[in-house]
Amino acid sequence: SWRLREVRQLSLDGVVLSIVDATQLKAIKVVANQHFSMVSQSKDGLLPTAAAGRFAIDGQQYQEWAELSAGDIAGVRSYQWSLEDGIWRQQWVHGQQMTEQVWQLVDTE
Helix, strand or coil: CEEEEEEEEEECCCCEEEEEECCCEEEEEEEECCEEEEEEEECCCCCCCEEEEEEEEECCEEEEEEEEEECCCCEEEEEEEEEECCEEEEEEEECCEEEEEEEEECCCC
């Protein structure tokens, strides 16, 4: 289980365009048994996105197939990913921007 720390929009040369942190958008993603589910909640209590479906990892490529979704995340998404010290980064390029989601492993204690 993963908790969203922040979402960053960057230009392709790495300039930060915007940051949304966990005080503005809360999200939890569960990844297990080749399936994922994710739901987010905005500061005002709305649920802007939710999705569930299958995932696959091939090297540094992580793909999600949203079989059920609400918001703007239907279909297939492909990410470059990295994992270090319980921090999972997912990045994808769209147009002239890159989006990076930063997830933190949920402590089970």
